[in-house]
Amino acid sequence: MSFLYLLKNSVNSLLAHKMRSFLTMLGMIIGIAAVLIIMSIGASAQDLILGQIRSVGSNLIGILPGASDENGPPATALGITVTTLKFDDALALAKKENVPHALAVAAYVKGTGTISWQNRNVDTSITGTTASYLDVEDTEVEFGRFFSTEEENDYSRVVVLGSQTYDDLFAGQDPIGQTVKIKREQFKVIGVMKERGAVAFQSQDNQIFIPVKTAQKILLGINHLGFIRLRVDDTKNLDESTEAIKATLREQHEINDPTKDDFSVRNVQQALSVLTGVTDALKFFLVAIAAIALIVGGIGIMNIMLVSVNERIREIGLRKALGATSANIQIQFLLETVVIAFGGGLIGTTLGLLLAALVAVVANYLGYTWHFIVTIDSVILASSVSIIIGLIFGLYPARKAAKLDPIEALRYE
Amino acid sequence: MPTLIKITNLTKDYVNDEVVTNVLTGVSFEINAGEFVAIMGPSGSGKSTLMHILGFLDRLTDGLYQFEGKDVSEFTDDQLASLRNKKVGFVFQSYNLLAKTTVLDNVRLPLIYSGRPQKEINELAQNAVLAVGLVHRTNHLSNQLSGGESQRVAIARALVNDPKVIFADEPTGNLDSRSGSQIMEILENLNNEGRTIILVTHELDTASHARRIIRLRDGQIVSDEQVANRRSAKEGELRK
Structure with missing residues (x-):
């Protein structure tokens, strides 16, 4: 058969x-x-x-305010404002002797607001950051320039527009040197960012960037940071750098007991x-x-x-x-x-x-x-x-x- | 002619809900190769049961059945299946063709289980179709055939493995007399060529085509005699 x-x-x-x-x-x-x-x-x-x-970059380390289980959601994601992270922490992390493998450190505060020019208004998200933003995020300005550390320290009222926000507000006209209003405060446009697309499902282009101290003092009225990002030279140094960051911050915050940490450190590998x-x-x-x-x-x-x-x-x-x-x-x-x-x-x-x-x-x-x-x-x-x-x-x-x-x-x- | 089938004191009981029915009560006879035997009897006489036992479809309760000198009760089920496949061919009253299947595929069916190579299977099947005169119907489906044609396909299927015995169980029962005599003619011709035929019927007309008639009643043989005035299918047709 x-x-x-x-x-x-x-x-x-x-x-x-x-x-x-x-x-x-x-x-x-x-x-x-x-x-x-x-x-x-x-x-x-x-x-x-x-x-x-990965588009964020796999050798980034994020430092968030507030303690959290490393595998659980950060406190800030639950809508709790934690004010333990300060600008001085970012400065400490940027020092070579503290975190040897750090290439760049950027501090961030986030907010939303309306930006207006002439009779146009655009709702956008406001990122207050440091001049090192370009190095940490591995991005560039399309035209104009990003703000400098001096402008950061001088509380300069300068703004760099995300490509989307630029399109919405200026519709192709030259924005450099124009004065815009953000939350009724006047700012001078100095640059436009290159288009980046969505990173981690967030549009990076519908944003404006201003110096972090300016954002803290003039727009948001706070003196803490939202988060800090740190780029290390190589992914193999992520764990070592994470430990160095923790040690530095404990020293900054005078914490002896690691279980009482008032910050959390996460890297992309972990998140992955x-x-x-x-x-x-x-x-x-x-x-x-x-x-x-x-x-x-x-x-x-x-x-x-x-x-x-x-x-x-x-x-x-x-x-x-x-x-x-x-x-x-x-x-x-x-x-x-x-x-x-x-x-x-x-x-x-x-x-x-x-x-x-x-x-x-x-x-x-x-x-x-x-x-x-x-x-x-x-x-x-x-x-x-x-x-x-x-x-x-x-x-x-x-x-x-x-x-x-x-x-x-x-x-x- | 050598003895092909020898049964001695064969009995068969059926047990149904603890009620025992004695279908066959001590039947003995011998059939030689080349014989054309009709087993006759009214319904309930046990003739079908006898045919099933002789054709390896059923097992006896007691007694001895020797086929080609071997005790059949010693064979396993698979060996019986092999005997059915190689030594016997069946022709049933209701043809039992596979529905919606071509004539050739129906005839091929026993060969499928014979383990022969595909090429030989096709040759043998075509020859068997030729032998029953249905070449023009080779690729017709079984449900497109008349009763007489269906029964001829069944005969071709019974022949295709070149069996020792052909069992025909009321082969003309569902046919008109003309088709019936065609079938009987084919069976006669097969017998004339030397093949053993065992015919089970309750019609004397059909039985009288055989050379020998065994009559059963209530599970016992009442007579076993050679046919004096044997009918021929051809003559029967001429008389009409």
């Missing part, structure tokens, strides 16, 4: 009941499609998020591993749900195969009368189930990939750099899972068919 004959036989018996075969496959189709969609979209989303984070952990857990959860769908699909197939065995009792009897052994019959029905399950898997794979591709098209249309990712693993997984489900859920109907007594089967009406 050749495998090819059996295969042909299975396909023919499926084609004999096209609608029923399709409905039987439906559970498999949905389950497998779900697995592929989850795996493909999951991989794409992870790629997108990691890409966003936390995020990868979260997305992996999510993926695992979704795949578990898809697995339930597949089991339900498998039971559906088993059900129909049992009906099919009952319908074909005479055929089974005839085959036995003509010399088929029980094993022959068992293999025939098992293969038929596998063909249904695998067929469903194949359709599900195609459907899943089509939907994942559609998501990619839509996401790209919406402006995300979304890569359509199909790993060969996921296709192999889907195929083998569907075959295994066919084998598992085909076994019982196939054994039932094989056990039939040929005379009973032949007599059956």
